[in-house]
Amino acid sequence: MNYQEDLKKAVEVLQQGGLILYPTDTFWGIGCDATNAEAVRKVYELKKQEDRSSMTMLVDSDVRFNSYVEEVPEIAYDLIELAVKPLTVIFSGGKNLPDNLLNEDGSIGIRVTKEPFSWALCQKFRKPVIWTSANVEGEASPGGFDEISETILGGVDYVVNYRQDEVESPVPFGIIKLEVDGQVQIIKE
Template identity: 45%
Template sequence: MNEEIEKTLAQLQLGNTVLYPTDTVWGLGCDATNPEAVQKIYNLKNREESKALICLVSDTRMLERFIEEIPEIAYDLLEAVDKPTTIIYDNPVGIAKNLVAADNTLAIRIPDDEFCQKLLRKFKRPIVSTSANISGQPTPKSFDEISNDIKNGVDYIVNLKDDKKAAKPSTIIQLRSNGEIKIIRK
């Protein structure tokens, strides 16, 4: 695994795209602070930029560096959830502008996955994490279900194809600065 982390890290540092296992489904990723890399993901997915992408951070310390003000309830929520949960926060900072939604929000998840955690800690920046499919197509439940267009379109495929993943997208909750909570996807 350590060799794959180093190879993936090198690709991210070059501004390249990667196909990698997450705590949910296989994801397309790149440096979330690099607008050119983010654009490559939108192009590969054939996705409109108006449809924002999720990114991963290693922990609440990293989260605090990229969100202007985290509502207190977010910490309780992160502690209470027992399955992969993405939270949409207001007012991201230091992130590629084309990753931020039109309403100035950003969807972020702290993954419970050894590979992702080690990679994020070494990279020290958020990584884009969007399902490995062309926009509008079903989310692949395993590596073998990922289309050749996606596999051939990324710069690097992480060589950890052991499909022990949940194979289900994360829950998505929007948490507004004013305390409003909205469940987007269960």
């Protein structure tokens, strides 16, 4: 299957409320339509996680922030632009998203992906896509595709073929929490 067919199939599965396993700018991840509460529930079920455990949304551009965040501090755009590695920003006041995706305090983690497949996926899908590590709660995050468990492989509706044979180490990423007033709290460097 070529790249375009892989992308098309992944988008179709997302549109139908299914789960995909796909490469990102950090680790391989489990993905679904971030705006679909039932799809989000299926991710929690597959990972054996409690609802409202924190998950990240991937978007193709910071222009999407305003659709899913009540108030985006101006500094957010500078932080994303200047980041030297993938950066998840936890924003206060998520909106237009299912309750089971928002953290208990109403916040939401969003990362602008720059990896070719996940970027094209978000752009073609036109909605945010969930990214959460491809492991069951309590197990180590897989370093590469070949370390993903049969439970995860068998629990998704589509496994992307692109980049499966790569043996590179996962890219480290940062996490910050950004308050409406612009205060930044570093969660993970």
